[in-house]
Amino acid sequence: MTVEITRELITDRLGRVTYDRFLFYLMGPYKSFNLNYVLSEEERREIDVDELPGPLRRLFQNKDEINAAQALLRRVQGELRADPGVNAFLALDVDVDTDDIDAVTQSIEYARCSNATAFVLPFLGHNFGVGEEAGSILENLAETHGDRLIFVHETDVTSAMIRSASVRWDLRIETYETEAELVAKLRRFLGGVMHRERRGELSRL
Structure with a gap:
């Protein structure tokens, strides 16, 4: 059976939160370098x-x-699902088999369906695969979803992908030094997207 990634599919496979319909796709490395x-x-x-x-x-x-990077994403996800209560998720949560849809295509569709997407790059992250997926998302969605995308990287991280995101796609780039600062910056970003949706500056998905 062919799987189609939709907002309804994603929402159905996630738990309940205050803002069920506000999907926030968290991307990042699952393994530490x-x-x-x-x-x-x-x-x-x-x-x-x-x-x-x-x-x-x-x-x-x-x-x-070695799984510290994924643990970081899980903690951040939990913080954001609690406050402000958005439906933050990782690709693993939707549980679409890569035999049905390859990982890069899944990431593009998750970002397309989401109200906001963040690329989180910790210093210890094994970031090579994330860079490939992020590049594919930007190629496909930067023009239409640019205001819904953000790169947040730990201060020590440098990357050609981050530079390209800033220069080529004019994407919002933030840095963080602590996990608390990472969560705070993502909350501010989410608040901005939610506010712009309410004002009609961004369409409600």
Whole structure:
């Protein structure tokens, strides 16, 4: 059976919140980047991790923390579902099989159906796949949905995709240093989108 991604499908597969019809698609890496997976054992022995600056030391995190990036997204999702009560979701929540619709196409359709979409890029995130999906979304939706999209990256993150989003697509870019600051900036962004919808400056979906 062919699956069609619609607002109704997404809403039906999510739990109830105050603003059920305000869909907020949270994109970001599900796995943390870890240099223990990249360097050989001999190369790792030559590095005194304790002597590295904090941001670099974090790249040698314990392998048990590899899912820290997804845990961050889940915490942010929970905060936003509670306050302001929007229907924040990850692609995993909609549970569409990639055999039916590939991951990039899913992301494009989730963003198209959503009132707002955020690309969250933490320093520890394994961001390569996210960059590809973000680029596809921007290619397809920046012109029509640009006011509903935001990139929020941790201060230490630099990326050609972030630069392109700013220069080529004139997308809103924000930085954060703490998780609390990330949540606060997303809340302000969501409040702005909701306000513009109420004023008729953005169409209600």
